[in-house]
Amino acid sequence: MPILEVDDLSVSFMQYTRGFKQTRLQVLQGVQLSVGRGEIVAVIGSSGSGKSLLAHAVLGILPSNAAMSGTIRYDGDVLTAQRQEQLRGREIALVPQSVNFLDPLMKVGAQVRSSVRTGDPLVEQRKSFERFRLPPDAENRYPHQLSGGMARRVLVSTATISGASLLIADEPTPGLDPAVVQETLSTLRELADQGAAVLLISHDLESALRVADRVAVLYAGTTVEIAAAEDFADSGQRLRHPYAKALWRALPQNEFLPIPGSQPQPGELPDGCLFAPRCALATSECGRERPPMRVLREGKTRCFHAT
């Protein structure tokens, strides 16, 4: 049985426009997702697609102006606000996207140690600092005395040291050097191999594929594709949704390959600009006129503005 099951999750915000008119901004709609013990599920979506809101809905920390519907189950039981509060930081840990989640008034070492549940907190904290290449003296600093990358490593350290059964890592690696990115991803894999369930939220499919077992693609507020990681790693033929295919196409190794299941003719454009290397935007998201394409080789085209 999956440890986390998200069923038909929708999140919206009330907005006030000029003249105090109320409008509803629907961000998530009908999201389906599950994560099992020992599994890493990557949630991939473009910026603003609602990835963090999904994480915050699971943790019960949505903004006060958000309205939510749908069901979230943890270990088979429907999560209530009270249960979320009990589980947060213990059974369910978050690597938040924002370093503002650090307590500005608490020294870094104390913050990391406070999440340790088994073993000697000081020993565990020092091992974790070494792992994520944090200097030993960082434990006596306040968050504002850290660099951006160090603060991010402290967040990763705090969450991964907690022994949580479900770890939600919301964009854990931007701004980190390659060695620490690798260490972070390996730590997530290790935790999953030890039985934890990991939800890895990212806009970077390439690095997520290094550790994920499954990939859930979030597009236009909903999960349009949930596929095994191999489906993205191989020829892409098993992917069904155009946006998932576009993500596949944007992987560097697929740069000049045609989109699976479609053979564009030179000069022909599909409805969405799915053929631009390193650009996974549909035309509607791109905000430009249909991008001009130039033919590189027969049947292989490139979008000018993505070059």
Ligand SMILES: Nc1ncnc2c1ncn2[C@@H]1O[C@H](COP(=O)(O)OP(=O)(O)OP(=O)(O)O)[C@@H](O)[C@H]1O
């Ligand atoms: N308190 C709020 N009130 C109104 N809209 C909000 C609020 N919080 C988030 N949103 C909107 O919800 C949408 C999704 O936000 P979210 O932070 O989940 O995106 P994301 O996919 O994590 O993006 P990114 O990859 O850039 O972090 C955005 O359009 C954002 O403006």
